[in-house]
Amino acid sequence: MIPLDGEVLNDISRIHADRVAGYQRAIEELPDAEDNDLRILFQQYIEDSKAFMTELATALEKMELPVPGGSTPMGKIYRAWMDIKAFFTGDERQTILNSCEAMEDAVKKAYESALNQPGLFPEIFELIKTQNKQLQKAHAQVKRLRDS
Template sequence: MKMENNSVNAEILNDLIQISNDRVEGYQKAIEELHVEDADLKSLFVEMVRQSHRHKAALVKEVQVLGKEPESGTTTSGKIYRTWMDIKAIFTGHDRETVLNNCEFGEDAAQKAYKMALEEDGLSANLRSLISDQKTELKTSHDQIKSLRDKVS
């Protein structure tokens, strides 16, 4: 039974590692799309990238503790999200509102992934606590992005 839980826990953690990788790539892409006058967003997005790296490091450590191989890629939906961001940018330009809309879309996806992870059975108490703490941090990030988006729309 314990082995099975290790696999389930590692799988859940690996999904969240991929979400962290998606966030890093999404925000790095958003940084590239910003204009000079959006310096405030650049510093916020750099902080989001740092946050994702911190979360990922904690998740990777837990996967290794379980004796499993940590995920290194991004999710398929993340790749689809980035492609969608590319196509949308072609039609709408790289304005502040579009970038913030795309970032909020990504943050919504991260919230959903973390919520699903917490609903999984067999998640150990310490992992549930780690995931819950990261979800709370990500919710704060989501609300920051949403607030900025609301100001421009």
């Protein structure tokens, strides 16, 4: 049985794997060369998520817990994420930004849920809190672009 801290870190790591896939898909869907600003931004978000996944894996390894793999059972935060995760449904800039904002909304909710889990080790709470601050900036940036 994986302790709560491990379950939360596993869930968040899976969410970042989905975020990477979502932004890779968004890059593929961008129709025009003039959308290069979004390609650069989305690539940065991919790199951020990969860095977060590395931090999460390091925390799991320190706790001597397994790093998420395809066969690891899904925890409640990840199940909630799967329930609200957005899929890309078009190839226009506005549609892609709408989908990206929905994805960032889901990430935000998952992190809020993680931060509200009682009994997390203080260092795990701080790691999640620090990542959340950076993710909130990404969310705000995507929302600004969507609304412009």
